[in-house]
Amino acid sequence: MGTSGAADPRAAGATAARAAVGDRDDARLLMVFCSALHDPVAVLAGIRPVAGATPLIGCSTTAVIAAGQSDVDSGVSVVALGGPGFDVTTGVSLDVSGRQREAGAEVTDRVTRAGTGRRHQVLVLLTDGxxxxxxxxxxxxYSVVGASMPMVGGASTPHPTAARHTFQFHGDxxxxxxxxxxxxxxxGPFGVGLRHGWRKVGEPMIVTKSDRNEVLTLDDRPAVEAYLSRLGAPPEAFADPPAFERFAECRPIGVRSRGGEVVRNVGNSSGLAxxxxxxxxxxxxxxxxWPMEGDVDTVLQAADDACRDAVAGLAGAAPLGLIAFDCETRARLLGPDGQRREVRRMAAHARPAPLAGLYTWGEVxxxxxxNAFHNQTLVVLAVG
Structure with a gap:
C-alpha cells in the first residue's frame, strides 16, 4: 500500500503508486482510493508510468484511510495485489441509472466469466454513491454469483465542502x-468483517406503511414522530430540517433481515414535512x-470487532493486508481525533502488514x- 497527501494530483498518484508497487513487476491489481478534491485524470496520469498496464479499479472518497497518514483529506491511496498466487479480472458497466439491476448483473457476469482454478475468490464492487x-x-x-463467493466494496463519495460529484476508475x-x-x-484465503457499533433503543417497531426507501408509518404512527419520540429528540428536530439532520445522522434504524440487522441511514430531512x-x-x-444510537466508544469497538472477524476468517493465515470500507457518517461522529484512533486500532490488527481504505456512502x-447493502457500517476485507 502507498499513500500521498501531495496537493498536486499527478504527484500524489505517482508517489502512492511507487510506494505500493516498489520495484516489482508482478502486480495483478491496483485499487485506487482518491479524494474527490483531486483531478482523477491527473491522478491516473501519475500512476500509469509507475504501474504500467496493471488492471486498475477505484473511486472517489471524502478521505483515504491509511496508517500513519496525517493529510488524508486530500489523499490518494493505492493498494497493489500481486505475486504468483493471484488472478484478477476487472469490468465496468456504464449508464447505470434506470437499469441498476441489469448493470449489477452485467459487470458481475463480465468479471466472473473467465473462471479460475484458485481456491479462494472475492467479488469487489465499487458503485456510484x-x-x-x-x-x-x-x-x-447476486443473481449471477449467488452464494458462491463473498462480496465486498462500497459507494463512491463526493467531498463534503466541494462540488457534488463522484468518480470511479476502471483501467485508464x-x-x-x-x-x-x-x-x-x-x-490464500480472504476474511470479511462487518460491524457498525449502533445499539437498539427500546422495543421493535413495525413498518406499517413504506414505499421502497420511504418509511411512511411505524406502528401506525407517522414515521418521523414515532422515530423521534422513541429516541427522545429535542423539540426542534420535529420541525427544523437542519436540526433533524444533525440529530438523525448518527441515529440510524436497524432493519431485521435473515442475516441479522441491516443498518439504514435516515438522516435525510426531505420527507420531514x-x-x-x-x-x-x-x-x-x-x-x-429498531431506532438505534451509538457513541464514540461503541463505534471504535466496532472497528476492533470488524478487523478481528476479518482476520479470524483467514483460519490462522497471517494477513497480507486489510482493506477498510468505512461509512463517512461514522467518521463524522468520531471527529478527527476519533478517526485517528480508529485507524490506529485497525492498523494494529494488520501489523506488520499494511492497512488501506476509504470512506463510503454505502457499504457492500x-x-x-x-442482502449486501449497508449504511453507517464498517466492512473490512482481510487478504491472506
Missing part, C-alpha cells in the same frame, strides 16, 4: 454513473425495525443471506 437503487445493483450481482477510464467490479482469485423517514436503502413494508458486504 449518487445513483439511487444501490440494492438493485447488488441484487443483480474515469467514469461516473457506473459500477466497477473485480474478482480476485487467490491461493410529510412525516416520512427517507432511508438510503429499501425498508420493506411489514418489516421490523455479503457473506451470508441475500
Amino acid at each position: 449518487l445513483v439511487v437503487g444501490q440494492e438493485e445493483m447488488l441484487a443483480g450481482a 477510464q474515469v467514469v461516473a454513473d457506473a459500477v466497477v467490479g473485480a474478482v480476485i482469485a487467490s491461493d 410529510r412525516g416520512v423517514l427517507c432511508s438510503s436503502g429499501e425498508v420493506p413494508e411489514g418489516g421490523v425495525i 458486504a455479503r457473506t451470508k443471506g441475500i
Whole structure:
C-alpha cells in the first residue's frame, strides 16, 4: 500500500503508486482510493508510468484511510495485489441509472466469466454513491454469483465542502454513473468483517406503511414522530430540517433481515414535512425495525470487532493486508481525533502488514443471506 497527501494530483498518484508497487513487476491489481478534491485524470496520469498496464479499479472518497497518514483529506491511496498466487479480472458497466439491476448483473457476469482454478475468490464492487437503487445493483450481482463467493466494496463519495460529484476508475477510464467490479482469485484465503457499533433503543417497531426507501408509518404512527419520540429528540428536530439532520445522522434504524440487522441511514430531512423517514436503502413494508444510537466508544469497538472477524476468517493465515470500507457518517461522529484512533486500532490488527481504505456512502458486504447493502457500517476485507 502507498499513500500521498501531495496537493498536486499527478504527484500524489505517482508517489502512492511507487510506494505500493516498489520495484516489482508482478502486480495483478491496483485499487485506487482518491479524494474527490483531486483531478482523477491527473491522478491516473501519475500512476500509469509507475504501474504500467496493471488492471486498475477505484473511486472517489471524502478521505483515504491509511496508517500513519496525517493529510488524508486530500489523499490518494493505492493498494497493489500481486505475486504468483493471484488472478484478477476487472469490468465496468456504464449508464447505470434506470437499469441498476441489469448493470449489477452485467459487470458481475463480465468479471466472473473467465473462471479460475484458485481456491479462494472475492467479488469487489465499487458503485456510484449518487445513483439511487444501490440494492438493485447488488441484487443483480447476486443473481449471477449467488452464494458462491463473498462480496465486498462500497459507494463512491463526493467531498463534503466541494462540488457534488463522484468518480470511479476502471483501467485508464474515469467514469461516473457506473459500477466497477473485480474478482480476485487467490491461493490464500480472504476474511470479511462487518460491524457498525449502533445499539437498539427500546422495543421493535413495525413498518406499517413504506414505499421502497420511504418509511411512511411505524406502528401506525407517522414515521418521523414515532422515530423521534422513541429516541427522545429535542423539540426542534420535529420541525427544523437542519436540526433533524444533525440529530438523525448518527441515529440510524436497524432493519431485521435473515442475516441479522441491516443498518439504514435516515438522516435525510426531505420527507420531514410529510412525516416520512427517507432511508438510503429499501425498508420493506411489514418489516421490523429498531431506532438505534451509538457513541464514540461503541463505534471504535466496532472497528476492533470488524478487523478481528476479518482476520479470524483467514483460519490462522497471517494477513497480507486489510482493506477498510468505512461509512463517512461514522467518521463524522468520531471527529478527527476519533478517526485517528480508529485507524490506529485497525492498523494494529494488520501489523506488520499494511492497512488501506476509504470512506463510503454505502457499504457492500455479503457473506451470508441475500442482502449486501449497508449504511453507517464498517466492512473490512482481510487478504491472506
